[in-house]
Amino acid sequence: MHIAIAGNIGAGKTTLTNSLAKHYNFEVQLEDVVDNPYLDDFYNQMERWSFNLQVYFLNSRFRQLIEIIESSKNVIQDRTIYEDANIFAPNLHAMGLMANRDFDNYKSLFELMESKVKAPDLLIYLRSSIPNLVSHIHKRGRDYENSISIDYLSRLNERYEAWIHNYNKGNLLIIDIDNLDFVDNKEDLQKIIALVDEKVNLNK
Numbered sequence: 396m397h398i399a400i401a402g403n404i405g406a407g408k409t410t411l412t413n414s415l416a417k418h419y420n421f422e423v424q425l426e427d428v429v430d431n432p433y434l435d436d437f438y439n440q441m442e443r444w445s446f447n448l449q450v451y452f453l454n455s456r457f458r459q460l461i462e463i464i465e466s467s468k469n470v471i472q473d474r475t476i477y478e479d480a481n482i483f484a485p486n487l488h489a490m491g492l493m494a495n496r497d498f499d500n501y502k503s504l505f506e507l508m509e510s511k512v513k514a515p516d517l518l519i520y521l522r523s524s525i526p527n528l529v530s531h532i533h534k535r536g537r538d539y540e541n542s543i544s545i546d547y548l549s550r551l552n553e554r555y556e557a558w559i560h561n562y563n564k565g566n567l568l569i570i571d572i573d574n575l576d577f578v579d580n581k582e583d584l585q586k587i588i589a590l591v592d593e594k595v596n597l598n599k
Contacts, residue, residue, distance in 0.1 A: 402521030405531035514564035
């Protein structure tokens, strides 16, 4: 079983990934932000480092998917390869922060990778308003995220909504998180677990 959690920056993907993995006794595949050598440079100089960052994420996510396929274990994944290709890279290209030739190269690489993997058994999308995202980002206090603008988050949110509206690769669960606190409120976490149970047979 492969579950993946999608959502904008600050939506709570990593927290929910860890919580659900603990509940279901799944292995965790987290997004590589700690060892990513491009993040700091990217947020300080987006146009220079956008292609490098996106290729790094694409490579990392593809490796995760290959590991998931080869391991045959139950895995829950923080963010998907589809978000890189449908939200982040096109957004950077549209903002003039990724050159046409780099974007075309990136798309070609993604299409090749996508042909070799399959979609998750369940995709969970965490829908959030911009004020809620900003609150979460400030609360966790990552230095490299201090320069993220409201405009950038808003552009990403619009692309997320468009992508999810047309998502047809498999089972989908959309969770509005503005009025949920699955970090400190066990009842809210149980509500999410109940929704997941309705979608896929994961009862112990």
